[in-house]
Each structure stands twice: as C-alpha cells, then as structure tokens.
Amino acid sequence: MRLSRAKILSRALELLDEQGLEALTMRKLATALGVHVGGLYWHFDGKQALLDSMAEDILGLLAPPGPDLEWRERLTALAGSLRQALRSRRDGARLVAGTFVAQPNTLSTGSALTSAVLNAGIAPERASTLAFALFYYVLGHTIEEQARDSQSSESFEALLVQAEGASEEAEASLRSMYEVDADQRFFTGLDVFLDGLSLEASKSPHPRA
C-alpha cells in the first residue's frame, strides 16, 4: 500500500474525528497507515505542515452563497457555513485557530467574508477589519461549542455547583450555555453584529450592490 499526501491527509482527518486533536500524533497516524513514522516526513515537512493542510481541507467545505443574496442573508449564510465547516470534524475550530495559512481555501474564505462586508456598504478601509472581527466571533464561538462537546456533562454539573457560590450572574450565564442550544446562541450573537454593521453602513454609506 503506497503512501501519498492525499492518503495521509484523509487518514489524519479520520483519526481526528475518532480521537480528537490531542491524540493525533505522527506515530499513531503512521501505525494507522501501516507505515513507520519516518515515512511521513517524506510527504510532509513536519506535523505543523500536516495540521495546516488539514485546516485548509476543512475550510474547503465552505459553501459559496448564491450570488443573488442580499448582503445580510449572504453574511448570515457565510458565517453559518463557516461554522458548519469547522464543526465537520472534531476539534475543527481549534485546529483552524492553531494555523495561519496562506493557502487557497483559507484565503478565499477571507476574501468571501470581506467582499460580503463590502457589499453591506462598509468603507473599504474598514471592511477587512470587520470581516476579521466576524471571523473571530465564529471561531471563538465554535471552539467553545466543541469544547463543550468534549466535556462530560458531569463535569459541567460540577462547574455549575461551583458557580452557584459566586454570583447570580455567573450562575445564570453558565446555565444559559447549558440550556439555550448552540444554534440559537450563535445566531443571536451574529444578528447583533450584523445589526451593528447595517447601522455602521447607514452612517457613512458606500453604496454597492
């Protein structure tokens, strides 16, 4: 069974789903491929290079929104699709957060977000800044979602008990994370950001679309 970048990559993504980011080691990956560790280093420069490729692969799942969407629907679709892409693999958000790659899919994700923000009527010199702001929100939210997936519900109970002593707000905060489902929390925060964008655009309009 011959090796190849593609084969290594897909096996690595499988391992990620099965065991999580922590357990993804070059040695386990080699064993899973029926090969000695050293062999991997002919195809990839190192573990980080492999992780970068995995992140790039995940961002490749981002669905380009239909071209006839209004800016707000377009940004909602993009942000939702980005979140889904990150959620497609266990620890996907943390994986992407740990890499900073200039590869096709990563760059096109950035430019898709930026052009959608431009379409909202935001001035060019602020558009990319705000596109990144949106990206950070999606990334941060999804990291936390997946962190919760990996946590046993018992340890979350314990956390709640701890919080009860602290303050009303602290307890209510945690409880809402437990009760309100992730989709709703995600889109609630997103909508507030988009409300802000539309207000920003109406203040100093740069018409487009």
Added chain:
Amino acid sequence: MRLSRAKILSRALELLDEQGLEALTMRKLATALGVHVGGLYWHFDGKQALLDSMAEDILGLLAPPGPDLEWRERLTALAGSLRQALRSRRDGARLVAGTFVAQPNTLSTGSALTSAVLNAGIAPERASTLAFALFYYVLGHTIEEQARDSQSSESFEALLVQAEGASEEAEASLRSMYEVDADQRFFTGLDVFLDGLSLEASKSPHPRA
C-alpha cells in the same frame, strides 16, 4: 528553597513570557525551580491544573470599571481591560482559551460582562448569550494579535506574496492586518458589536439604570 503553589505559579508565568506556551513544560519548570519533576505533582494535580491556575491568575488582572459609567463606556472599558489582561503574558489569550475553569476570577469576568450587557437594556435571557459573544470576539482577536507577535515579519511578507496571486480582497485583507494597528482594529470591531447591542436594546427595551 521550599516549594509552594504560589512559587510554582509565578515561575511558570515567567517561563511563559520568556519562552511561550509551547515551550512551557513541567520538566523545564522543575529545573527552573531547582527541583525534580515529580515534586510539582504534589502541589498540582497535573499540567492542566497548573494551566488553569495560570489562566485564573491572568483574568485576575481585569480592572473593574467605575460604577458610574454609562453602559457603553462600561462595556468598552471591560472589553479593553480583558484584552489587556490577556496581553499581559505571552500567549495569554491562547492559554485562557484552552481552559474552562470555574474559579473566582473567571466567573467574575463572566458576570461582570453579563451585568454590563444587562445594563445596556438587553433582556435577561439573551444577556449572557451576548456577553459570551463579546467574550469570544475579544478572545479570538487577541489570539490572532499574539499569533502575529510570535511570527517573524519575513514570514508575513511571504504570506502576502502568496495572497497576491489569490484575489484582490484577500490581499487587501492581509495588508490591512499589517498596516492598521491592533488597537484600532480591536475597537472598530467592538464598536460595531456595541452598535448592534444598542439597536437590539431599543427594539425590545428592558430599562435598567
């Protein structure tokens, strides 16, 4: 020289500043303290417990805003102070992102944000969700800021060259991260979110303050 939780913790934070999160190992920490590795495990249950304590220590730097501030000023101060706390140590944001602790400072950070959002006039059942949204934004932004600090400017040049081939937007995006300073990017994104909050509050007002 006797060991203690406090001594281990402060030496660990120094090591973090000097070498970064990757290089912070139990063995190096033990050596820096003039002690054998095993000794650390009497004071901390494991490396994660130490990291949790470090995160808790960092969040302890969050300055409580004056009580007579208007909600928007209060949230701006809180978010800015949170960012500064995370930036007080090398890789501070990534450190905090990797922990999910129910300890006093962590919980009080959450409740400070939540009560400030409540003060903005947001309905209680949405306040904590939006407080978290804000938290994710600050965390994500600061992680990226610190990632850039740790990157050589040459590798950033190389990234830009890569991006030039991709698309206009991609290049402009990256260039803006390079040119616009971090403070300005941070508060630009924050303002948009706060604009959204005020709009949200005016739609279904829950008056407070």
Added chain:
DNA sequence: ACCTGAACACCGTTCAAGT
C-alpha cells in the same frame, strides 16, 4: 523516489523510597 530501522532528544505522570 520512497520507505525502513534505529536512534536522539525530549515529553507528562506515577510512585516507592527517603527525610
């Protein structure tokens, strides 16, 4: 060109034994 085999320089964690 592509992989083996073995080594190098590390890790986190445990635990009997010492003091």
Added chain:
DNA sequence: ACCTGAACACCGTTCAAGT
C-alpha cells in the same frame, strides 16, 4: 508533609541505509 530518584509510556524529528 514534601520531595527525590527512577522508571514507564509516550512524543516529534532526523537520517543513514535499504529497495
């Protein structure tokens, strides 16, 4: 109570040597 000393079970990476 607090730490030593030593071991266990891992890591990522390199590289001569094989095919």
